[in-house]
Amino acid sequence: MKTAISASGDSKESLMDKRFGRCPYFCIYDDESKGYSFHKNPGFEAQEGAGPVAVQFLVNEGVQKIVAAEFGGKVKPVLEQLQIQMIMMQGDRTIEDLINQLKK
Amino acid sequence: MPRPKRNRKVLSPPAFDAFLPSGTDSAGKEAIELNLEEYESIRLCDYDLLNHAEACELMHVSRATFARIYESARRKVAKAFVEGRAILIQGGDFKFEEKWWKCHDCGSVFNSPGRKKQKDCALCSSDYIEEYSSSAESYCICVSCGYHKKHTPGHPCREEKCPKCKSRMKKK
Numbered sequence: 001m002k003t004a005i006s007a008s009g010d011s012k013e014s015l016m017d018k019r020f021g022r023c024p025y026f027c028i029y030d031d032e033s034k035g036y037s038f039h040k041n042p043g044f045e046a047q048e049g050a051g052p053v054a055v056q057f058l059v060n061e062g063v064q065k066i067v068a069a070e071f072g073g074k075v076k077p078v079l080e081q082l083q084i085q086m087i088m089m090q091g092d093r094t095i096e097d098l099i100n101q102l103k104k
Numbered sequence: 105m106p107r108p109k110r111n112r113k114v115l116s117p118p119a120f121d122a123f124l125p126s127g128t129d130s131a132g133k134e135a136i137e138l139n140l141e142e143y144e145s146i147r148l149c150d151y152d153l154l155n156h157a158e159a160c161e162l163m164h165v166s167r168a169t170f171a172r173i174y175e176s177a178r179r180k181v182a183k184a185f186v187e188g189r190a191i192l193i194q195g196g197d198f199k200f201e202e203k204w205w206k207c208h209d210c211g212s213v214f215n216s217p218g219r220k221k222q223k224d225c226a227l228c229s230s231d232y233i234e235e236y237s238s239s240a241e242s243y244c245i246c247v248s249c250g251y252h253k254k255h256t257p258g259h260p261c262r263e264e265k266c267p268k269c270k271s272r273m274k275k276k
Binding site for chain 2: 065067069071073076080083084085086087088089090091101102104
């Protein structure tokens with residue numbers, strides 16, 4: 001199963017981004033291969049509706065779980081319909097931290 | 105007896121428990137309890153910028169009821185601001201579209217697509233999770249070592265003994 005984490009940079013030392021739609025990068029972690037990769041978020045520079053653009057991108061990547069601090073009002077109903085799990089985290093966590101928790 | 109309150113629909117719970125004022129001693133003052141439906145009304149009106157007519161439909165209540173919830177929410181927030189009190193977000197008569205859980209180990213809040221029952225945390229796989237609802241499953245926690253177990257209904261938590269260090273337990 002693939003999990004996406006909103007990231008503020010493209011290395012595992014960077015922090016999780018607080019926003020889902022407008023985070024600069026997504027880290028996609030695959031718990032079968034235990035590998036992870038960083039992708040630019042196409043919603044980062046979108047004028048309007050950044051959330052749905054980001055969701056579209058993640059669905060194409062086959063993501064089934066998303067970790068972010070908060071999800072916007074436009075995104076929540078879409079994710080519920082697509083049956084993608086939302087995980088909300090507070091505080092400053094690095095990507096490495098979250099991946100280690102997912103590995104448990 | 106008045107008619108029971110209709111459950112107000114809430115999209116998702118906030119990912120935190122409380123707001124605390126800084127620079128003042130709020131510990132001595134009683135905290136303000138903001139219901140989840142009041143939190144939702146502020147989110148819909150002042151964060152998502154909906155008008156009352158749109159917001160009341162999302163919460164499955166009448167426009168007048170929505171206005172009352174919102175009014176009460178604003179008064180509570182104003183009281184907390186002016187008097188420097190903490191705001192606890194808890195309780196209320198509400199339901200979620202989806203089921204939501206909170207993990208006590210890593211602090212994450214997550215939902216379950218397809219209404220499946222969630223046994224462990226989606227992030228850290230801990231089994232110390234609690235469902236977000238008006239009648240949530242509760243835990244007994246040990247006062248000295250922090251060991252926790254699921255509460256058995258009918259057995260008061262304070263009569264339970266911690267299996268690790270044999271000390272008294274209390275309600276989480």
